[in-house]
Amino acid sequence: MVRITLPVPANIKTRAQVLEEKWNLRSLTLVTLTVEDPVEFLAERRLLKNSSICCACNISRTVIKNNCSDKIIWRCPTGRGKKSIRESSFFSDSNLELLTVITFMYCWAKDMPLKNCSKEVDGPSPNTECDWANFCRDICAEWLLTHPRVIGGFCDDGNGNIVPAIVEIDESYVFHRKYHRGRYTPGAWIFGGIQGGDWRFFFGRGPKPDKKNSGSFD
Numbered sequence: 001m002v003r004i005t006l007p008v009p010a011n012i013k014t015r016a017q018v019l020e021e022k023w024n025l026r027s028l029t030l031v032t033l034t035v036e037d038p039v040e041f042l043a044e045r046r047l048l049k050n051s052s053i054c055c056a057c058n059i060s061r062t063v064i065k066n067n068c069s070d071k072i073i074w075r076c077p078t079g080r081g082k083k084s085i086r087e088s089s090f091f092s093d094s095n096l097e098l099l100t101v102i103t104f105m106y107c108w109a110k111d112m113p114l115k116n117c118s119k120e121v122d123g124p125s126p127n128t129e130c131d132w133a134n135f136c137r138d139i140c141a142e143w144l145l146t147h148p149r150v151i152g153g154f155c156d157d158g159n160g161n162i163v164p165a166i167v168e169i170d171e172s173y174v175f176h177r178k179y180h181r182g183r184y185t186p187g188a189w190i191f192g193g194i195q196g197g198d199w200r201f202f203f204g205r206g207p208k209p210d211k212k213n214s215g216s217f218d
């Protein structure tokens with residue numbers, strides 16, 4: 001049994017530290033070479049747990065190497081129970097390798113076309129890649145809904161000059177089909193806007209916009 005140590009507390013990054021990070025595919029590859037690296041990479045960024053308590057014994061589990069798909073697992077020191085390293089995480093319902101998910105999410109965040117994201121991770125099934133793209137979108141949508149920002153007005157042009165802010169707004173009708181087949185379910189009109197430069201944006205849903213009701217979005 002080989003014990004592994006997850007990041008020491010000093011290596012666990014704050015949200016501000018994560019936002020400051022700059023990555024490219026090469027640097028990402030260099031920090032995810034071994035079996036443990038993807039787990040450590042995610043644990044450092046608090047996307048996987050850094051500790052786990054055995055419910056039966058009320059003591060801390062340790063991390064050991066295992067033959068499961070992640071090759072690493074939480075294990076109670078008494079030997080009674082094991083838990084997936086993905087327990088209660090964004091990745092807990094997926095069977096994809098963590099390195100595959102990390103690389104896919106990087107490519108998606110870099111705005112690569114879905115077919116290119118898929119090629120970089122040796123192509124999971126089309127449904128799986130669509131699902132993961134939707135998971136990523138859901139996270140962004142949730143953040144936008146819970147952090148609405150007022151856009152417009154005036155802003156700094158980067159040279160110390162106060163100028164009118166440039167904003168872009170648009171509406172779109174969105175809908176989906178269950179399991180990508182069958183009839184389309186009723187959708188919803190989405191209205192959104194973005195202010196370039198400082199990445200302020202908002203969106204909301206409402207009735208079909210026209211001159212009479214364009215101000216009635218949530």
Ligand SMILES: [Zn+2]
Pocket residue numbers: 054055056057058059076077078079080081
């Ligand atoms: Zn236990």
